[in-house]
Amino acid sequence: MTKFTKAVGLWLAAFLLVIVCCTPAYARNYTFVDAHLHYVDFFQHSDGVESLLDAMDHTHVEHAQLMGIGVAKKWDAHAPKKPRFFMSDDAPVYWYSATDYLLAEALTRAPDNVQARFSPFISGFNPTDLNAAEHIQRLIDLYPGFWKGIGEIFTRHDDLTRLTEGEVPRADHPALMAVYRLAAERKLPVLVHSNITAKRENRPLYLDEFEQAVKANPDTVFLWAHAGTSEELNRRLGRLSFLRDEVERMLKAYPNLYIDLSWTVLEPYLLDASGHPRQEWVRLIQRYPDRFTLGSDLVGQFYPMKQVLNRFIPFLDALDERTANKVARDNFMALMGIE
Helix, strand or coil: CCHHHHHHHHHHHHHHHHHHHHCCCCCCCCCEEECCCECCCCCCCCCCHHHHHHHHHHHCEEEEEEECCCEEECCCCCCCCCCCCCCCCCCCEEECCHHHHHHHHHHHCCCHHHHCCEEEEECCCCCCCCCHHHHHHHHHHHCCCCCCEEEEEECCCHHHHHHECCCCCCCCCHHHHHHHHHHHHHCCCEEEECCCCCCCCCCCCCHHHHHHHHHHCCCCCEEEHHHHCCHHHHHHHCCCCCHHHHHHHHHHHCCCEEEECCHHHHHHHHECCCCCECHHHHHHHHHCCCCEECCCCCECCCCCHHHHHHCCHHHHHHCCHHHHHHHHHHHHHHHCCCC
């Protein structure tokens, strides 16, 4: 062997060693559960079950929590054109109970193997109405064995709260306390949207309302939608400095509490501006690996599902593999009693 060929051989060996050392031994392939998904939008329209299944299959979503939306946007006679979103104009939204029937009729007409891929939640009731628990019970009786949870219950929710007709809902409202008791009796988890603060208050202004609900109902499983964040809070206040510590405190104090990491938590909390995982959130989820779920929060249109859920992959990859799979899939399946 000449000195030249020997040198080339050593160079190639070193090059291959660098490739081996710097390349992961394998790439993780996640199977997801979409734990926050609306079958309809704020006008109660949907692309339908077939479109939803297609999006799930393309995204490796094995199972999904599925709910309607408990309010509908009014098309006001004075509006110059039909609104496209609940914030498109100043017309109100109103509580809309038919959303649950739209969902139930769509799923119960589907084959059994399709129904098995969904955990439907009840959302079409007024959370300030003392009759709310009775209305939910009636729906449970009409579709026995069908419903797997309650929510998303809208309480403090930025402009949605401002536009909703009637009394302002809050997580510890007496009407909802009765709903939580019913949920415990029926072993139905409850998904609650309760913003941790208002969009001009950089302190946990509304946290006490939600904490009182969780504390007073230890037998009820609570899923805290978006960990108390929202798109509007992110836009107005940026990253809340107190959020992570409050989430950790709540998880430590209340074993019946789970955290929904759907889209408004991803940025600016789980990922920084450069798309890198924030280590304080990595450590928090590693500390409570059984208590987090994630979802797309899509509303009636499902084609963006792959794009939305795949954005979580850099953060999931920063967790150990067992924890990552729990967050992506296993935790929600365990809540639903599905192997």
